[in-house]
């Protein structure tokens with residue numbers, strides 16, 4: 576039996592007694608129920624963008640990531656583009672809303688927030704996890720009070736009906752999907768309408784991939800390393816427990832980022848999978864809620880982000896191959912090449928070989944509002960950040976966001 580407890584704990588952020596007690600109970604119950612054994616890796620990420628924005632976003636992703644355009648599924652209210660690296664890493668289901676006046680629950684979540692409502696359709700929806708028995712997992716989770724969209728509702732939302740999808744989390748506003756796939760079976764999403772390769776999408780993708788090749792960076796950008804979600808201060812522990820109840824991840828640990836009044840909290844797969852196969856899940860939360868901020872006057876970029884956009888995915892981090900090219904560290908080489916094409920980064924590359932890793936944040940995508948992080952690790956460094964790096968990255972994202980907020 577897979578065991579979700581007993582992993583070494585990292586970090587220095589103290590949790591409440593409630594969290595520690597229920598974490599242990601939750602993971603033990605999950606193992607006993609068979610859910611840990613039935614739920615596997617992250618198979619896909621789902622992102623929605625505004626009408627007319629998906630082609631440019633695919634070109635951006637084709638340049639900045641290893642993703643390839645595979646095919647488009649045309650359903651009544653959305654075009655769903657399937658982006659893939661290979662079967663060893665998660666797909667991206669990139670959904671473009673067809674009609675700007677379209678309303679659904681995901682748009683409602685955006686409309687509630689001042690910055691989120693400026694791009695009303697654009698948001699990261701959540702992850703699809705691979706399961707060995709979808710019906711059994713769904714029944715067990717529903718018996719544990721987790722709520723799911725009905726098949727009819729999924730059809731109306733143009734979401735794949737061979738995936739069971741939870742209602743948005745009250746803590747992260749993300750969903751979790753479950754898809755069943757046999758060993759060696761290809762991933763399919765159905766029905767989602769007519770399936771074809773759209774020439775205008777293929778052309779934009781190919782141009783961007785050729786540019787990536789010309790810049791000599793294609794082999795240096797590796798699959799996704801982690802997905803970082805921002806939540807309200809008071810929801811940090813509940814968001815972690817909820818994700819652990821719905822997945823087969825374990826709690827890796829939390830770091831207090833005192834300078835930015837926040838913490839970084841990490842969950843990883845209980846299976847011995849590389850992050851490239853099933854990315855780590857990171858949750859970031861302010862240490863103190865905004866309502867007491869006037870007393871201490873501490874920086875609060877994480878809480879500000881959540882108030883402006885709602886709880887949601889903040890960045891997708893991709894690994895950079897360790898090494899050097901043309902006398903520069905690979906991460907510097909990649910960033911310089913991409914910056915030369917007019918893409919902005921929020922700060923210089925931070926970190927060092929001695930600290931174990933280097934990191935950088937891109938500017939938020941104008942299409943998805945998501946930031947791309949690049950991370951290059953040295954030797955066998957296993958961490959996701961250094962405290963100083965996270966403080967600098969969080970600060971830079973906060974400055975950009977408050978600046979963007981003023982422009983809106």
Ligand SMILES: [Fe+2]
Pocket residue numbers: 801803857890892948
């Ligand atoms: Fe990160």
